[in-house]
Amino acid sequence: MPRTTHVALDQSRPVVVGVDGSESALRAVDWAADEAALRGAPLRIVYASRWERYEEAALADETVEPREEVLARSFVETAARRAGLRRPRLLIATFVLAEDPEYALVRESELAGVVVLGCRGRGGVTEMLLGSVSLGVAGHAHCPVVVVRGAPGDAPTGGVVLGVGAEPAAAVTQRFAVEEAHVRGVPLHAVRAWRHPHTATGHPLLAGEPAHFEQRQAAELLEEALREVPSDLKVERHTVEGRARDALVDLSHGADLVVVGARRRHGRFGLQLGRVTYGVLHRAACPVAVIPELS
Numbered sequence: 037m038p039r040t041t042h043v044a045l046d047q048s049r050p051v052v053v054g055v056d057g058s059e060s061a062l063r064a065v066d067w068a069a070d071e072a073a074l075r076g077a078p079l080r081i082v083y084a085s086r087w088e089r090y091e092e093a094a095l096a097d098e099t100v101e102p103r104e105e106v107l108a109r110s111f112v113e114t115a116a117r118r119a120g121l122r123r124p125r126l127l128i129a130t131f132v133l134a135e136d137p138e139y140a141l142v143r144e145s146e147l148a149g150v151v152v153l154g155c156r157g158r159g160g161v162t163e164m165l166l167g168s169v170s171l172g173v174a175g176h177a178h179c180p181v182v183v184v185r186g187a188p189g190d191a192p193t194g195g196v197v198l199g200v201g202a203e204p205a206a207a208v209t210q211r212f213a214v215e216e217a218h219v220r221g222v223p224l225h226a227v228r229a230w231r232h233p234h235t236a237t238g239h240p241l242l243a244g245e246p247a248h249f250e251q252r253q254a255a256e257l258l259e260e261a262l263r264e265v266p267s268d269l270k271v272e273r274h275t276v277e278g279r280a281r282d283a284l285v286d287l288s289h290g291a292d293l294v295v296v297g298a299r300r301r302h303g304r305f306g307l308q309l310g311r312v313t314y315g316v317l318h319r320a321a322c323p324v325a326v327i328p329e330l331s
Contacts, residue, residue, distance in 0.1 A: 049148055050147070051068050051080070051149055051152060053115070054083070054152070058156065059188070064152050064153055068152035081116055081119070081128065082140065083131070084132075085104055085133075108132045138173055148179050151180070152182045152184065153181065153182070155167070155184060155317075170183050170317075183317055185320050193222060194222070194291040195217060195292060199284050200226055201280075206297050206299075208328075209327040210261060212325060214265055218266075223271065225271075226273055227284060229277070230277055231279075254275040259273075288316070293325055294320050295325045296312060296316055296326060297326075298329060
């Protein structure tokens with residue numbers, strides 16, 4: 037029988053949000069403030085940039101404060117006021133770090149419950165660079181990373197979408213999706229995609245058998261992945277023919293959150309995001325949570 041108890045979200049670890057002064061980052065602050073309130077956790081607002089690379093002349097004069105540092109303080113103060121107005125009881129701390137943003141946020145993730153980022157930056161080349169920072173942090177963080185996507189003003193209530201891979205969803209990914217659905221009081225949508233196989237035979241009586249097998253196997257994988265889900269959580273099962281990233285993107289419309297795993301392999305360097313996770317991060321219509329899975 038499925039268990040009816042829930043593992044509580046970790047209140048001891050803060051929710052960390054990276055800001056850069058963009059509208060996208062401010063929307064990430066809103067999401068992070070709500071998440072911190074749900075968890076009963078503090079909120080850490082972080083701005084990180086190696087501004088000394090671009091302001092050597094200002095740094096040479098100790099009486100001149102670097103312009104980027106002044107902007108950074110303004111960004112975090114604005115973000116803190118916004119979060120405080122949204123969630124008045126929230127414990128908020130701000131940090132301005134003279135470091136590469138990806139490095140700083142990955143380090144922050146070592147002690148965070150979740151790291152929250154916007155999906156784009158302040159425009160131009162900076163927008164491209166900050167987009168790569170979001171991908172880099174999602175690919176290397178030690179805790180779940182949420183990239184806030186979706187149109188401004190969206191108030192979805194469609195539930196939490198969990199992508200189930202070829203193997204049953206890793207416990208850490210499933211647990212995150214279950215708890216996010218539970219604290220929001222929304223359904224969990226578990227999704228397993230399957231592909232119609234190409235068969236050499238053209239016999240009309242055999243043509244449907246491989247497809248039926250693939251669909252049945254997808255349904256069995258879903259059941260295995262959901263075996264430990266508490267019975268008091270409403271669960272919707274989706275076995276979808278086609279590519280997994282397309283199925284998840286389709287279900288992201290109106291959803292609160294899409295949850296996908298990122299399988300980390302010891303000794304492997306570089307970005308460790310699979311094609312499904314990468315595609316969902318670029319195309320989803322709602323926030324996307326990437327959960328590190330060590331193997």
